[in-house]
Amino acid sequence: MEPILKVSNYLVDNAETIINEILDVALKNVTIKITPEELERAIQKNIQFLKLLSESLQESTDSAEEVLKEWSKQNGEEEAKVFDQFSSVMKPYAINRLLFLQKISKIAMDHGLSTEDVVYVNNRFCYLMDLSMIETIQSYESYRDKLMKDHQKEINELSAPIVPIQDGVAVLPLIGAIDYTRVQHLLNYVVPTIPSLKVDHLIIDFSGILAIDTEIAQHIFTIHNVLGLLGIHVLFSGIRPNLSMTVVKAGIDFTSFNTYGSVKQAIDSLKL
Structure with missing residues (x-):
């Protein structure tokens, strides 16, 4: 050795x-x-x-x-x-x-x-x-x-901001492709913060959505139901025809939702 x-x-x-x-x-x-x-x-x-x-x-x-x-x-x-x-x-x-x-x-x-x-x-x-x-x-x-x-967490945070537009009213603009990770971010991080913002009406705007599948569509509309249980009035805007078809395929009943062509139309409907 x-x-x-x-x-x-x-x-x-x-x-x-x-x-x-x-x-x-x-x-x-x-x-x-x-x-x-x-x-x-x-x-x-x-x-x-x-x-x-x-x-x-x-x-x-x-x-x-x-x-x-x-x-x-x-x-x-x-x-x-x-x-x-x-x-x-x-x-x-x-x-x-x-x-x-x-x-x-x-x-x-x-x-x-x-x-x-x-x-x-x-x-x-x-x-x-x-x-x-x-x-x-x-x-x-x-x-x-x-x-x-x-990086994905940062992207999720930037692509799903809650934007107050007037007393008691805010917009959640969904931007880009919505996948499972982003939906989980919405459910786990975005939704829990909404009650603290003292929002009575939340407009979820789909006009910036590039693509969505039926499973994700179901999760998005689950968010609607969760917010409803929290006493928040949810409105949908900007749902284009291709997204509408995805929602229908997911078996989601549109009749129970307030949907509008644009954020402006949704705001006008509130008559605050």
Whole structure:
């Protein structure tokens, strides 16, 4: 084990030089444009990674795994902030991994390691590199998914505002395509806020709706019933012919609703 520890210390002490030598060759396989700032960031990341791998030769497998997992999780989140597509980062991975292992093998042999010890070092590095890559990808995807959900929440909030137009009267303009996520946002976040606005009449305007299916139509009209139970008079406006057909297919009885061609007509009907 002593020769392996010497290699471990050598790799840690010379990590920067080794990484620069590897990157000089590896950059020839990169097809995307890399800025000087991105290159420097990549160099520092790889130096950290090499040191962690090298230090793992002095630790148990379990201990090395935990350290690499935590580092890879942070790395995945940082990559998600910089790159929209992780595939652009992964594309040269296979050839760069080969270059890396060839360099490590040469260093190990130069230090007089036996064939068995060289294989041990390579196997340890290969295992931890694969483990790190899996953790990085999972962290990247988790961060991007959270980002998408946050963006969708912002879009939902912007696309379904409650707009007061006069005392006791407000308009809820529905804009864009209405899907299950947006309906749930309406039910869970928009509807509960309406009573606090002291609204007696709410006009739900459909004129900005691009598309709606029968299931979603049923949910929308459920909102009407919920608001009715809260003592709020609900009016519908801007329901175009194609939306009317969807409502009919959903088996919803129009006769119990107050519907108008426009928001103005709905307001005029109130005669406040």
